[in-house]
Amino acid sequence: MLWYVLRRLVYILPILFGVSLVCFSLLHLAPGDPMTAVMPEFGSEELIEQIKRSYGFDQPLPVQYFRWLLAVLSGDLGTSIVQDRPVWNELAPALVNTFQLAVFGVAISLVAGIGLGLLAGYTRRLVADRAITTTAIVGVSVPHYWVGLVLIAIFAVSLGWLPAMGKAPPSDAFGFDDVRYMILPAITLALIPTGIIARSVRATVIDVRKHEFVQTLHANGLPQRRIFLHVVKNASPTVLAIIGIQLGHLVGGSILVETVFAWPGTGYLLNNAIATRDLPLLQGTILVLATFFVLLNFLVDLAQPFLDPRMKRH
Amino acid sequence: MAESSMPSEKTNPPLLSVRGLTAAFRSEGMSLDAVNGVDFDLTLGKTLCLLGESGSGKTVTMRSLIRLLPPTARIGGRIELDGVDVQSLDDEHLRAIRGTKVSMIFQEPMTALDPVFTVGHQIAEVVVWHEGVSWSAGRKRALEMLDLVQVPSARRRLDSYSHELSGGLRQRAMIALALACRPKLLLADEPTTALDATVQIQILLLLRELQRELGMATIFVTHDLGVACEIADRVAVMYAGRFVETGEIGEVIKTPQHPYTIGLLRSTVHAGSEKGRLTPIPGAPPDLLNMPPGCAFAPRCSRAVGACSDHVPELAQVKPGREARCILVSETTPS
Numbered sequence: 001m002l003w004y005v006l007r008r009l010v011y012i013l014p015i016l017f018g019v020s021l022v023c024f025s026l027l028h029l030a031p032g033d034p035m036t037a038v039m040p041e042f043g044s045e046e047l048i049e050q051i052k053r054s055y056g057f058d059q060p061l062p063v064q065y066f067r068w069l070l071a072v073l074s075g076d077l078g079t080s081i082v083q084d085r086p087v088w089n090e091l092a093p094a095l096v097n098t099f100q101l102a103v104f105g106v107a108i109s110l111v112a113g114i115g116l117g118l119l120a121g122y123t124r125r126l127v128a129d130r131a132i133t134t135t136a137i138v139g140v141s142v143p144h145y146w147v148g149l150v151l152i153a154i155f156a157v158s159l160g161w162l163p164a165m166g167k168a169p170p171s172d173a174f175g176f177d178d179v180r181y182m183i184l185p186a187i188t189l190a191l192i193p194t195g196i197i198a199r200s201v202r203a204t205v206i207d208v209r210k211h212e213f214v215q216t217l218h219a220n221g222l223p224q225r226r227i228f229l230h231v232v233k234n235a236s237p238t239v240l241a242i243i244g245i246q247l248g249h250l251v252g253g254s255i256l257v258e259t260v261f262a263w264p265g266t267g268y269l270l271n272n273a274i275a276t277r278d279l280p281l282l283q284g285t286i287l288v289l290a291t292f293f294v295l296l297n298f299l300v301d302l303a304q305p306f307l308d309p310r311m312k313r314h
Numbered sequence: 315m316a317e318s319s320m321p322s323e324k325t326n327p328p329l330l331s332v333r334g335l336t337a338a339f340r341s342e343g344m345s346l347d348a349v350n351g352v353d354f355d356l357t358l359g360k361t362l363c364l365l366g367e368s369g370s371g372k373t374v375t376m377r378s379l380i381r382l383l384p385p386t387a388r389i390g391g392r393i394e395l396d397g398v399d400v401q402s403l404d405d406e407h408l409r410a411i412r413g414t415k416v417s418m419i420f421q422e423p424m425t426a427l428d429p430v431f432t433v434g435h436q437i438a439e440v441v442v443w444h445e446g447v448s449w450s451a452g453r454k455r456a457l458e459m460l461d462l463v464q465v466p467s468a469r470r471r472l473d474s475y476s477h478e479l480s481g482g483l484r485q486r487a488m489i490a491l492a493l494a495c496r497p498k499l500l501l502a503d504e505p506t507t508a509l510d511a512t513v514q515i516q517i518l519l520l521l522r523e524l525q526r527e528l529g530m531a532t533i534f535v536t537h538d539l540g541v542a543c544e545i546a547d548r549v550a551v552m553y554a555g556r557f558v559e560t561g562e563i564g565e566v567i568k569t570p571q572h573p574y575t576i577g578l579l580r581s582t583v584h585a586g587s588e589k590g591r592l593t594p595i596p597g598a599p600p601d602l603l604n605m606p607p608g609c610a611f612a613p614r615c616s617r618a619v620g621a622c623s624d625h626v627p628e629l630a631q632v633k634p635g636r637e638a639r640c641i642l643v644s645e646t647t648p649s
Contacts, residue, residue, distance in 0.1 A: 212425040219382055220440045220491070221412030233430050308430050309475045 001305070008301050015294050020072070023287040024065050027279050077284035082276045087284035090269060095288070097167060098258070098265030100178075102251045104186035109193035109246065114239075116194070117201025118232075124206055132198060139195035145256040148188040152260075155184060165262040185261040189254055193246035200242045204235040237308040244300030248293040328355035329498055329531045330379070334391035337371075337378045337555075341386050346602050348374040350555040351391070353629075358498060361525065361532040363546035363563065365539065365578075369599055371555035372535045376501050379533070380412055396498055414444050417492040418501040422508045423484035427476040433460075433487045434472030437494050444495050459490035463520060482513035486520070493524065500525070500532045506541060518544045539582045543567065548635075551575050554600050554610035557629060561636040571638035573615045609640070617642060 052058050056067060071078070077087040120132040156164035162184055168177040208214070208231050217227045258267035266285055273282040305311040337349040349371045356362050364372040378389045381400065393400040396415055403411070420426035428436055437459055438452030447455075453472070460468035463486040476484055485505060492500060502521065506514040522545055525532050534545055542549055542563060549566050551559040551574065559572040570576045577595035597614035600606055606613050608623035615622065621641055629637045 212420060212422065213428040215382065216418075216420060216426045216488075216491070217428070219380065219412055219418040221409040221414065222440065222443055223409060226439065226443060230428050230431065234428070310429060310477050 004305060004311075005302060008298060012294055012298050016291060019290045019294065020069055020287065021065070023283050023290070024068055026283050026286070028061070072287065077287070078280035080278055080281045082278045082281070087281050090281060091266070091285055091288060094264060094266045094269040094285075097263065098267065099251065101182055101186055101189060101258075101263060101265060102247075104179075104182050105189040105193070105250050106247055108186060108190035109197055109250070110243065112190070113194040113197025113243075114201055117198040117239075118205060120198065120202040121205030121209070129202070133202065136195040136198045136202075139191050140199075142191075143256075144188050144191050144254070145260045147191060148185070148257055148260040151184050151188060165260075167264055185257055185263050188261070189250060189257050193250060196246055197239070197243055201235065201239050204238045205231060208234045233307065237304050237311070240300055240303060240307065244297050248296045251289075251292060251296070327357075329358050329396055330354075330356040331394040332379070332391065335375065335378060335393065336388075336390040337374050337383065338388045338390075339384070339386050340388060344603065347605075348555055348602060349378060352555075352557055354550060354557070354560070356499070356531045356533065358531050359525070359529050360547045361522075361534055361545055363542040363549040364533065364535045364552055365537070365542050365549050366552035367537060367599055369602065370552040372537075372552045373503055374555075375552070376418075376503060376533055376535050379499075379501065380416055380418065381408060382412075382418070410444075413440050413497070414495045415497055416499040416501065417495070417497040418503065419485075419488050419492045419505045421504040423481070423488040424476060424508075426488060427484065427491070429476055432473050432475055433479070433491075437487075437491050440491065440494050455494060456490070459494050460487065462493070462524070463487070463490045465490070481509050482516060485509060485513075485517055489517075489521070489524070493528070496528065498530060500530050502532060502534045504536055505534075507536070507538070514541075515544070521545065539567075539578065551578065554602070554605065556610070556626075556639060557637075558611065558640070559638045560629070561632075565636060571632055571636075571643050572611075572640050573617050573642075574611045575638075577614075 049058070056064055059067070068078075075088070077091065079085065080087050080090055083090060116132045116136070120129040120136075123129045152164045155162045163181050164184075166181065168181045211234070214227060214231070217230060255267040255271050257263070258265045259271050262268070266289060270282065270285055272278070273285065332355070333353050335349055335352040336347070339346045339348060352371075352375055354362065364375060366372045374383065374387075377383050378387075379393055379395070379400065381389060383389065389401070391401075395411065398411060398415070400408070400411070427433065431439075434453055434456045437456035438449060441447060441455045442449055442452040457468055457472055460471055465471050465483055465486050471479065471483065471487070476487070479487060485508075488505075500521075505521070506517050509517060518541065521532070521534075524530075532545075534542070536542055546563040548560065549563045550557045551566070551572065553574050559566060559570065559575045566575065567579065570579055574595070577593075580593040581595055583592070595614055600610050600613070606623065608621075608625055609615070609618075609627055612618040612622035619641075627639050627641045629639045630643050631637050632643060
């Protein structure tokens, strides 16, 4: 088991290296010189050179990369060009907000996705299955920012039940008001993962139920509820892998959903960073989110052998 | 309808009595008749071998006995097991006899065991469910069962997963699972087909030994005449969903009556086979969706006459305990 963990760790190192390379290149691949934004408009050649030197831009790219990587590893994500504050100060509260929303969205998509998927898998080709499968396809296909707008139009504007946008004003304790602000964006955010999870649970359950061991369980007179446990445990590794990826997406936040609901999370932050060409902020945010995504999948990989003993061999 | 009768039946009431068993699969207006009227009795301690090619209906016949068929299947006829009318049981009572009065072992233990639960857990689960005992008692029984089927270092194997066992051990675990609640009837669906020849004979010997020890009745499905010779008391040769010949295994091999049985014996190597070349049966088994009129074997039969296509021949008694479904047999023997 220890070997398995170590091997998985070794696998993610090159992935993280790749992530850091891509994030670093962002600055240099973006059209225009990254310095244009901070340069005085009519600076002399000499002044420009001096500023470049002070930022380290006169060094060869590999040197710049390792300097940047060292800084990142010691927790310094750079300084936001627009706000002139450390990127981390901008990123931290946005991460907290996105996490709050993601936890809510995750809960909705897990409960709804797994529940509907199991129901569809057990009522294969019947009305319930067809209804769920169709809904799941629609849920995945309809643009979710549009669903967000429709939800706002119905529940915030027409009915006036829920707030249309933003986050509850800060208060001492996390309370009902905070939840009220999160309901609409969380539902919108959960839409696609719910559809994808429901479909993969359905497909996996149908596949597992065809296995011969299910016949053995029937032949031994076990009741449906016990056979259900066997089916669920057999289906869980496949489903978990898909859930892991979907959770990664949710935690990464959604630029569109957070923008529609003016939710001050990472997606909103990214949108602003792009709009204002705040490249260090963009770079830092993407790096943190991508790293998180990789780590989440690492955790999913670690959980797999506990569900499927055959994985320990590989 | 002719009924097979065994000499021992007069003293013991049969454990299992099957009359007019049919099984058909229906889908979208089509009906596929897999079993077309099967009758037999089986007493405790005896082994009946269902012998036939793929698609002859032997597996469906066996699975019908515990109604372990997909929902599209329609099972007809009467199945009486240990005084219980299996056809009339509701789901709950059917579950109660599965695993306890009757259980089943499958051809491929790799896929027939759940890959993500340990062997011990799977055996214990059945015991716990049927007998209402604790999990530790179930585990204890699982250990006894693995010992019974001669799994070496059984205590360690209790916590093994099926992929960690060899083919032979896996089939032993499967047998242990089937016998965990001491069934009176064991259904074995080609349990040795997926194994190496050397392992195959070990499993056959084990099954015979267990059957004697526990006094079970066994129905053994195989396409392998050699396996049938090894394990069976009686054999029923199946063709196109019907018994075409029944009798004591030794007699059927020595003096086969039905042309199909004769062809089968000439085309395989077995204990009673003569020296010389093997002769295959020409043609292929009939399409169950498009059955020939009369005797289903007639199109492949070298001795077929015009009357063969008139109607399906009855099972005719050759002598007590010995029957064949062929007009040539019924003509030559007065019944």
